[in-house]
Amino acid sequence: MAAELASQLRSADVPHSVPRxxxxxxxxxxxxxxxxxxxxxxxxAIWQLVVWSGWRPQSTLPGPWPVLTRLxxxxxxxxxxxxIGVTLRRAAFGYAIAAAAGVAVAILIAxxxxxxxxxxxxxxxxxxMPSIAWFPLAILLLQHSEGAITLVVLxxxxxxxxxxxxxxxxxxxxxxxxxxxxxxxDGLRLYRHVILPAALPALVGGLKQGWAFAWRSLMSAExxxxxxxxxxxxxxxxxxxxxxx
Numbered sequence: 506m507a508a509e510l511a512s513q514l515r516s517a518d519v520p521h522s523v524p525r526x527x528x529x530x531x532x533x534x535x536x537x538x539x540x541x542x543x544x545x546x547x548x549x550a551i552w553q554l555v556v557w558s559g560w561r562p563q564s565t566l567p568g569p570w571p572v573l574t575r576l577x578x579x580x581x582x583x584x585x586x587x588x589i590g591v592t593l594r595r596a597a598f599g600y601a602i603a604a605a606a607g608v609a610v611a612i613l614i615a616x617x618x619x620x621x622x623x624x625x626x627x628x629x630x631x632x633x634m635p636s637i638a639w640f641p642l643a644i645l646l647l648q649h650s651e652g653a654i655t656l657v658v659l660x661x662x663x664x665x666x667x668x669x670x671x672x673x674x675x676x677x678x679x680x681x682x683x684x685x686x687x688x689x690x691d692g693l694r695l696y697r698h699v700i701l702p703a704a705l706p707a708l709v710g711g712l713k714q715g716w717a718f719a720w721r722s723l724m725s726a727e728x729x730x731x732x733x734x735x736x737x738x739x740x741x742x743x744x745x746x747x748x749x750x
Contacts, residue, residue, distance in 0.1 A: 575745075584736055592723065592738040595651070599658030600719045604712060606659065607666030612696055614667070615674045632668050636661030636722035640729060654726045661722030662715035669711015673704030 549569050556568040563571070579585040614621045614628070639660045643653035677700050685699035701708070727739020 585741070588736045588738050588741045591736070592727065595654055595658070595727075595737070596719060596723050599655045599723065600662055600716060602655065603659045603662035603715060603719060604666055607663040607711070607715065608670060608708075610663070611667040611670035611674065614671055615700075616696075628664055628668055628671070631660070631664035634664075636718060637725040637729075640726055643726075644730065649730045653730065654723065657726040658719045658722045662719035665718050666708075666711045666715040669714060670704060670708045672711075673707025674700055676707065677703045 553568055556563065556566060560566070567575075610628075614625060636657055640653070640657050643656040647653040647656060681699060681703055682695065685695050690698050724739050727737045728743050
């Protein structure tokens with residue numbers, strides 16, 4: 506009798522303990538999400554207050570509701586998605602070239618001391634230089650074309666990727682390099698099997714920063730130039746600005 510009562514008590518406790526992991530998961534998701542939601546709500550509130558202040562006419566600075574209304578209208582047209590596709594294609598293509606070039610340049614600078622002395626400090630300067638500053642040169646060389654936009658994206662993302670990887674390579678412990686050489690890894694094999702895996706966290710950080718710079722460079726280039734009469738996101742923004750004025 507006592508054993509049956511104990512088993513019933515244990516079975517009665519089970520339903521109360523099952524939802525606890527789910528509740529903890531929901532609380533963790535909420536604790537991570539509410540600061541971001543609060544920041545968005547605060548930004549929209551400040552935006553609306555600025556519009557109500559009359560600082561700029563609504564044709565120049567519309568409020569959140571007209572913008573959302575226009576966005577919902579654009580989402581119903583295929584040309585909007587076509588523009589997103591053009592911009593994403595340009596971003597992916599330019600970023601892929603920038604990633605390959607950045608990794609190659611970082612390895613070259615790390616391997617050859619003369620190259621490091623020649624262009625090491627120049628790489629730091631290129632990271633701080635606004636990528637849109639390359640656009641006049643890109644237009645002179647490649648005219649208003651896809652190549653000009655790709656060049657701007659490349660010059661915006663490649664220095665950040667190369668700088669991140671080079672920082673990671675410099676932080677690799679000499680002991681690790683000696684162990685790799687003792688095990689037969691030398692030259693490019695040393696970089697492939699020892700140095701690059703050890704510098705992977707810094708490379709990932711450089712890739713993330715490079716993607717942000719590539720997107721910023723692409724938006725700036727699309728706002729300035731039209732290439733191939735393709736309605737990209739930047740060109741749609743520029744057209745909407747001209748029509749609103």
